[in-house]
Amino acid sequence: MTRRQFPLFFFITCCGFDIVRSTICGACQVEPLPLFLNKRVSVGVHWTKTTSSRAECAAHCSHFHSIRSFGYKGSTGECVAYTEPLTTPADTTYVGETGFNMFSTCASVNHFGSCVTSADCTAAQTTCNEGLCVCNIMHVYSHGSCVQGCSMFGTGFTTFKNKNIDNHNDKIITNVETAETCMSLCIAEEDFLCVTADYAHTANGCILSSTTWYEAPSASHLDSTNFDVIIRNCA
Structure with missing residues (x-):
């Protein structure tokens, strides 16, 4: 890929x-x-x-x-x-x-079953996110496991609402109407390997980053009602 x-x-x-x-x-x-x-x-x-x-x-x-x-x-x-x-x-x-x-619709493959709370998610490094067990925000999905580090990134994503990664803005794109478009822009980016994106749903903005969430310092991990963070999974 x-x-x-x-x-x-x-x-x-x-x-x-x-x-x-x-x-x-x-x-x-x-x-x-x-x-x-x-x-x-x-x-x-x-x-x-x-x-x-x-x-x-x-x-x-x-x-x-x-x-x-x-x-x-x-x-x-x-x-x-x-x-x-x-x-x-x-x-x-x-x-x-x-x-x-x-x-x-097609069932996404990057989850570990349904849940009500994170206590329902028994796989290592998983959390409950919008009713499904997924890799927690400090990890990425890779072939049924949650890891830190991908040899190659794929086209799948995990989204966490009301989060954004600060001070790692490699490219800012305006007039992006959907989070899906922001994902496609991340995949298509040619100047650097995009692995994280922040979608500003209140302002239709898409911020692309070459830094993974787990690589960024904790001071860059922000809660925000204006953004959703989009984490790219491994291939």
């Missing part, structure tokens, strides 16, 4: 379902949720974008370990990512909307 490569997505339609194969989540089958036909869920929205197909929508969702489902409207290409797990319409809030349907 070179620093210039973008995540790869391959879409195959078979028997009415989409098979999504990507460098993020491997291969998975995207299935409709029949109880949510012509229903738009109103809670747990992570982001909204326009895509060319529901398979592309599912592949974009695979960037985020917190996304549990997505909604897609074929007539407009509207793709909505949700953090709320879906069971039945009675257990969530929704409005009726013709042509807007809910689907399962």
Whole structure:
């Protein structure tokens, strides 16, 4: 994997379902949720974008370990990512909307199971983050383990809300509308190896860094309601 490569997505339609194969989540089958036909869920929205197909929508969702489902409207290409797990319409809030349907999404591979608190995460160096056990902020995911040091970085990321790494700003990019775009900019960076990014969700800014969280001094580890820190996983 070179620093210039973008995540790869391959879409195959078979028997009415989409098979999504990507460098993020491997291969998975995207299935409709029949109880949510012509229903738009109103809670747990992570982001909204326009895509060319529901398979592309599912592949974009695979960037985020917190996304549990997505909604897609074929007539407009509207793709909505949700953090709320879906069971039945009675257990969530929704409005009726013709042509807007809910689907399962690719499960992210960089986690160690579900959790309520970090006490539920039994693997070494893991913590509970948005309902999933992931490597804690001082480590990065590598082939089922949490490590400090990657021989090569991949295209997957782990995001921690309300954190940012200070005084290690190798490049600042403005007018970045989504955290996913910030991730893609990190992967595509050619001037240095980007391994950490801060996404300023209140100002649409993306700050790229060649310094990992665990390499930075503790004085650079900040809590902030304006930023989310995006940590790049090993290949």
